[in-house]
Amino acid sequence: MSERQKSILEAAVRVIARTGVRGLRVEELAAEAGVSTALIYYHFGDRAGLLRQTLEFVSDTAGDYTTEAAAAAENPRAELELLLLLEIQDNPVTRANSVAWGELRASAVFDDGLREQLSDSTAVWVGEVADVIQRAMAAGLIPATVDPVDAAERLTALVEGLSERWLSGSMAVGRAQELLRAAITMELGDG
Secondary structure, eight states: OOOHHHHHHHHHHHHHHOOOOOTOOOOHHHEEEEEEHHHHHHHHSHHHHHHHHHHHHHHHHHHHEEEEEEESSHHHHHHHHHHTTTTTSSHHHHHHHHHHHHHHHHHHHOOOHHHHHHHHHHHHHHHHHHHHHHHHHHHTTSSSTTTTHHHHHHHHHHHHHHHHHHHHHHSSSHHHHHHHHHHHHHHOOOO
């Protein structure tokens, strides 16, 4: 991906976080990114192509800010907690990324192409979390009776739900993190 495309996608995340997917206008995005609308169409084809690429960008960005930090954890159990908790942190990048993910998820209800891509992105996320759970099990930090994929499905779904409540203002970020920590313990044991 070129720096120009990255810049446009970063702007798309900001615009979606501010106005929602339905409020995303290519003209407004062009102004936000400091490029022409023709350049956006050149790089992304059409609005649907732009949304698909933005979804991929949001997913990759979340992977960057969670995976890198979680990799420094002392063990796979601590890595798992960080991997999930870092999805709910009150900083501008995480907030915008989480809002954009929620908006794109909601739009996927009405868009078959986006729905398939979102399903694929979610499966990758669940797979990554399940892999960390399996490593924690191998290290004896999680009971062997846990089904890694089922646990990963439940925990990632909870992260999305808690994020939605936090982002909508119906729950403080600290409370969302507290509930997530408790759910991890309930799901996987004390570790």
